[in-house]
Amino acid sequence: MSCCGASPDIEDVNEVSRLVTGKLAAFLRTLRDSGFAVGLSEGQDAAALMATGYAERPGLLRSALKHLLTARKSEWDRFDGIFDAFWLGKRVRSRSITTGAAKAANSPSLKSLPNQQAEARGEAEAMMDQVPSVDGAETERSGEGRMEGASRADNLAEVDFRKLADPEQIELAHEAAARLARAMRTRLTRRDLARRRGYRLDLRRTIHGNISHGGVPISLVKRQRKPKPLRLVVLLDASGSMSMYTGVFLRFIHGVLDEFREAEAFLFHTRLAHVSDAMKEKDAGRALDRLSIMAQGAGGGTRIGECLQTFNRWHAARVIHSRTCVMIVSDGYETGDAALLGREMAALGRRCRRIVWLNPMMGWRGYAPEARGIKAALPHVDLYAPAHTLASLTALEPYLARL
């Protein structure tokens, strides 16, 4: 770090540069606290920049450091605020720092727990809902190792989401859902790789591999078609009757979307909203913030049939291919036309590989699918499963793996 044209006393210069370096280090710490991934080499480069004239004007330094220290859009947008707060003593717009999953989960539109549920807090842990076995999934999910990282929330695995009361527990459940989604993806991919087998001859590689035999093709190189990755399309019911579950599922979907190479997400209540973009926000808290805006209007009735019609009409051709699994998360309380729902479900079933319908209510004791909507939809559903606990989400994995 040589400062060019430094005429004043060397001692002074050293003193100043020591102060500046100290301040810079503090700034990098602030950034790391805000979730920026800033490494050692970025720190060195930042120090080098400050020594070469970028520190003359705050605007210039801000812009230079922004390019160096940010790595994604969300950081790019927040950087200026953090920089100004640290170096210029301005207050950060509160919006840019008060994002967090726990907060989002408690925001009014995504309220996952009505107050009357609070009294159930005491017995919540003890009570266990029945988990109907899903294609022998019950046996599959023994052993804590399989949960991969969810062990911290072991006791949560069997607790109905709607019985989670205090924010900390909710946050734990959210985290577990996100981890679960990640773990599922990793394992699903591994299985894919093991299944690869070639069936077509790769002429170019065969010639290459047999140059040592003078070009006589002795060992053949096969070409395998790259397995099309399983694509997951999630349709989440965000209506009032589902409000206790929406928060957890949003977090689960966020995890799935981040990890599945190909996944699309839609929210529906009285209308359908394509939310993949909002869900692709890396930071879960910010993603949920964006979603809570989109989910507004939620809390009214559900027009599942109409929403599916919109989906089939506008989105299906683009998001569905031959290896697509459509996952509908809904309680099936249809306030619109049940016959329409049946028709649209049939149309959807013709297009995609599998339809999975997850119904949180199904875990309730004594629940029978008698709602008009669910009755109309069931004939077209390949798998109808409960989804009220983390364990029931885990039980889905073997099923997805077979697709």
Next chain:
Amino acid sequence: MKTRDEIARALGEAGYIADGELAIAIALMQQLRRPLLLEGEAGVGKTEVAKALASVHATELIRLQCYEGLDQSAALYEWNYQRQLLSIQAHRGADADAVEDQIFSEKYLLERPLLAAIRRDTPPVLLIDEIDRADDEFEAFLLELLSDFQVSIPEFGTIKATAIPHVVLTSNGTRELSDALRRRCLYHYVDYPDVDREARIIMTRVDGVNASLALQIARMVEGIRKEELRKVPGVAETLDWAAALVGLEVKDLHGAPETVHETLMCLLKTQEDRLRVTREVSLRLLGKVA
């Protein structure tokens, strides 16, 4: 090395109307020798940045378009097998070592973009386009190349970069990139241009547009971008539309509301969006354009 002001001027001369921060990013690329990662919606002109950069440095642009399944033999190098085989046949009976030396020599090596980029005498601009479409494995490989700038070819030896290329990566965000790659790069988010900048872009790129029409077009497009659309029109669409309007000899948008509505097909590329922007909506938007 060029200063920021020189870069800004050179970008302008190259026909790229940059926002203020891009010049800083390019200056940093030189100084810190880091690649530049550009993110932004489709159609905001990410690829154009690389082209402009090549003309700023007066150097060649080498482009690698990424796609799913892209591998080393398409990105880095490959041996010319057919030629090797012919050579073996031609030298049948000759000394085996000599033949081997010959067929694994420079002459039989096919350069692909990445190898080409590190073997130039003057550093070229290497554009790695839509890196998010490539597989994870390729991204890891690229990371290694971008930190060492050397390639080892088993039969041939290690090739070190003669000049470090200016590397620009672009991503549309169809997949989350690895943190390692992100950290390695400088990051610049390319946003839709603001009205003034877009008007200037229209004027430099489309012939026969005067300042007031360019401004009207830019304002109209800004209004359309604010509508809830599936596919928000990019800069390229704006330019198409401007060219269409010029071709239809529209001098003032207010003078031809019908033509404006009918030519919106240049901007709206899905049926859903076409239906959403009805005649009333386009009139309302036009009303806001001063």
